[in-house]
Amino acid sequence: MSNSNPAGLVTYRSEVLPEWVDYNGHLRDGFYLVLFSYGVDGFMDQIGLDASGRKALGHSLFTLEAHLNFLHEVKLGSRVEVRTQVLGFDAKRVHLGLGLYIEGQDKLLSFCEQMQLNVDMAGPTAIPFAPSVSNLLQAMALAHASLEKPKFAGRAIALPAPKAKQ
Numbered sequence: 001m002s003n004s005n006p007a008g009l010v011t012y013r014s015e016v017l018p019e020w021v022d023y024n025g026h027l028r029d030g031f032y033l034v035l036f037s038y039g040v041d042g043f044m045d046q047i048g049l050d051a052s053g054r055k056a057l058g059h060s061l062f063t064l065e066a067h068l069n070f071l072h073e074v075k076l077g078s079r080v081e082v083r084t085q086v087l088g089f090d091a092k093r094v095h096l097g098l099g100l101y102i103e104g105q106d107k108l109l110s111f112c113e114q115m116q117l118n119v120d121m122a123g124p125t126a127i128p129f130a131p132s133v134s135n136l137l138q139a140m141a142l143a144h145a146s147l148e149k150p151k152f153a154g155r156a157i158a159l160p161a162p163k164a165k166q
Contacts, residue, residue, distance in 0.1 A: 008084050008085035008098075008099065008144065008147060009046060009083065009084050009085070009140070010042075010081050010082070010083055011038075011040070011041075011042030011043045011045075011082050011084045011098075012038040012039040012041070012042045012081065012082040013080070013081045013103060014035065014038070014079075014080060015078070015080075016031075016074055016075065016076055016077060016078045016080060017076075018076060020034075020076075021075075025075055025076045026074065026075060026076075027073070027074035027075070027078075032068060032070065032100065032110050032112070033068060033112065035080065035082055036068075036082060036098045036100070036110075036112040038082065039082030039083075039084055039098050040061065040063070040096070040098070040114065040116065042082070042084070043084045043096065044060075046136070047133050047136045047140065048130070048133045049061060049133060053133075057130050058120055058121050059119065059120060059121065059130060059133070060119055061116040061117065061118060061119070062116065062119045062124075063115070063116055064093070064114075064115040064116065065114065065115045066112055066113070066114045066115075067112065067113045067114075067152075067155065067157075068110065068111075068112045069110060069112070069152045071108055071109055071110055071111065072107065072109045073109075074100070074109050078102055079102065079103040080100055080101065080102060080103060080109070081102075081103045081104075082098055082100055082101075083099045083101060084096055084098050085097040085098075085144045085147055086137065086140045086141045086144045087113075087144075087149070087153055089129075089137050089138075089141055091128040091129065092117060092118050092127065092128055092129065093115055093116065093118070094116045095113075095114075095116075096113070096114045096116060097112075097113055097149075097150040098111070098114065099111050099112075099150065100112075111150060111153075113150075113152065113153050113154070113155075118133070
């Protein structure tokens with residue numbers, strides 16, 4: 001995985017498979033989240049929570065919250081990639097922005113904002129990141145601070161308030 005893309009760290013690549021698409025040949029809603037989940041796995045690899053890191057530390061990430069924006073259709077056979085940006089972190093949590101793109105292109109197809117929690121699997125219970133992971137997160141957050149904040153980050157789902165009748 002490289003970090004040469006200005007929209008964040010590429011953490012997953014795949015072709016859209018036939019079993020992932022609907023009757024229109026478009027990626028099904030749930031498989032967008034599957035792709036983003038694999039993107040988080042790739043991110044974990046980058047911060048020392050790969051399989052060997054999880055085994056050594058006894059830690060993993062749990063998803064606390066996810067917001068998903070569907071922006072453009074994704075078709076069968078498309079080569080896609082997930083680009084991940086650290087939007088912030090504290091002692092136990094990391095706030096991620098994940099974008100779905102056609103591999104090598106810059107048109108955002110979908111955006112997923114997630115809050116991940118560091119968990120001691122023996123509990124399971126929330127605990128601070130190990131120093132080795134925290135140091136990698138700090139370096140990544142610093143590198144990503146110069147990236148533009150995704151315009152879909154921080155949004156909430158709501159309908160506009162009804163207008164008063166006059």
